[in-house]
Amino acid sequence: MSLADRFGDGKELVDQLGAMIRSDGLADLLAGFNDAGEESQVESWVGSIPNEPTSASAVQRAVGEGRITAMAAQLGASPEEVAAGLSRVIPVAVDALTPGGRRPSGRQLDALDLGELLSGVDIAGLLG
Secondary structure, eight states: OOHHHHHTTSHHHHHHHHHHHHHHOHHHHHHHHHHTTOHHHHHHHHSSSOOOOOOHHHHHHHHOHHHHHHHHHHHTSOHHHHHHHHHHHHHHHHHHHSGGGOOOOHHHHHTOOHHHHTTTSOHHHHHO
């Protein structure tokens, strides 16, 4: 089954990512990727250069298997599918959250509606 078949329009996956960012913070997510050896990817997502891709295994290391497993249970998917889906969504989400390299404040993250922020992005196409 493809990721697009599993997650449809991707709204629920994006909602899970948004909840994680509101709960744990964007800085923690980016630190997880840096710790996973994805420094150049993080720089591309936050900066003004084209977004570099990341992998499902990097997502599992950065986010943590426990969080991925919990998301999978919420989404009715396998942890591997969730990590693969997030590997396609996280670069776009971080890019949208950091216009001009500016990171959002805690107050902005508290009010975050990631689905609305990404409403102009073809998430299903990313998952395709």
